[in-house]
């Protein structure tokens with residue numbers, strides 16, 4: 001992904017997407033005790049007796065018209081975490097490269113490991129278990145036993161929040177890295193540890209804050225010294241990267257953390273105080289991205305339009321610069337007004353990810369969302385009328401949910417008519433604030449296997465199916481493997497918006513046909529599939 005650094009000190013590795021088949025098999029194995037497989041069914045297609053992701057099916061249609069087409073991957077646009085780390089290490093005089101997603105970057109990593117880099121750094125932004133990390137660690141050990149492996153990021157930070165030290169130690173051992181960075185930010189710690197390993201001063205590890213490592217088979221943790229890195233001083237140095245790797249679609253951020261406290265979310269607890277980059281910093285960075293020919297920018301801020309006056313100033317800055325890229329981001333409907341929508345559209349906003357969650361007022365209150373369905377309806381209409389495609393993100397089953405409240409969510413999608421919606425079953429993480437109200441809701445279980453006083457995961461799975469089955473004017477976008485980001489990335493690759501919308505229309509019908517693993521008669525979609533392939537062939 002980066003330009004050729006002949007002898008990097010550190011190789012940074014992005015997510016390990018694993019194999020979709022394995023992901024499905026693992027969830028199917030739990031289908032009697034958890035809603036994980038039902039969630040897969042709502043978010044994938046059942047074709048020729050097999051579950052395939054939306055993106056895999058898109059790749060299959062492309063392969064039918066061009067057998068040499070390189071399949072697209074969910075993580076083709078490089079992750080911001082990798083680019084941040086490479087930039088930070090470079091600033092500290094530690095030349096580094098990133099390889100992107102592990103499965104697609106294996107050959108490049110293999111070649112880099114022949115040069116025995118001092119360190120491989122593994123990010124865990126999209127990890128939920130130790131296995132994908134272990135796969136990377138084994139890959140490195142087999143090829144370059146002297147290379148040290150450091151693992152950090154959200155999965156490790158979440159892990160060290162768990163109360164059981166013994167449990168943490170077991171998982172550290174399962175992953176098998178040489179050192180773990182235990183800070184929610186961690187880039188300063190990573191730079192220190194990379195330098196220590198690169199210079200062979202391993203005994204200094206014990207005096208370096210925020211690290212876990214093994215001594216004689218026992219895991220020790222050094223003192224905690226919370227990092228507080230400035231967003232302005234820690235920007236990505238885009239010139240370090242091969243321009244082709246950040247075109248047509250790239251991510252950046254103008255803020256870290258979130259000023260809200262939704263009761264189903266741990267993000268503000270993990271990320272700390274809400275911090276904003278200055279508009280001057282953003283303007284300079286966006287000028288670089290524009291000059292590199294980026295077509296779509298994804299501002300990955302969790303609440304891009306908060307605070308609202310700053311958001312309006314940011315939009316005015318984009319307008320003033322007449323940038324040629326278009327942008328998408330998470331926007332909070334509750335914080336929108338008509339002027340903000342107008343400025344967003346004028347500044348190039350073409351897509352909004354909206355954490356709607358539910359169409360029911362009491363459920364939203366339990367979620368501590370500070371939002372209501374009327375405001376949702378209004379904001380979605382303003383955005384859609386201004387030409388911004390909305391993706392309403394929903395989940396079913398939060399405490400307080402009933403079949404009646406699910407019907408309110410179904411009605412919200414029908415009335416508001418966002419371009420896209422997506423539905424999931426609520427995933428219960430006991431580290432989220434709602435756990436403190438567990439007794440009130442008689443909340444039991446965890447993950448996708450839970451029940452409370454108004455619903456259990458099975459009824460929630462029925463509700464998620466009801467959302468996708470009920471006819472409306474919106475298209476369904478799954479929350480993995482073909483998101484709004486994928487949609488924009490594919491547009492950047494030359495696919496027509498109309499082709500992608502038609503693909504999603506047919507995909508939704510096929511998902512519905514295949515619910516409950518029903519056999520799908522694909523022949524009935526022959527005509528639209530042939531038309532889609534014709535459009536895909538025009539790009540191939």
Ligand code: SF4
Nearest residue numbers: 258260261262265302
């Ligand atoms: S769900 Fe979004 S708005 Fe709510 S706390 Fe989490 S990041 Fe903030």
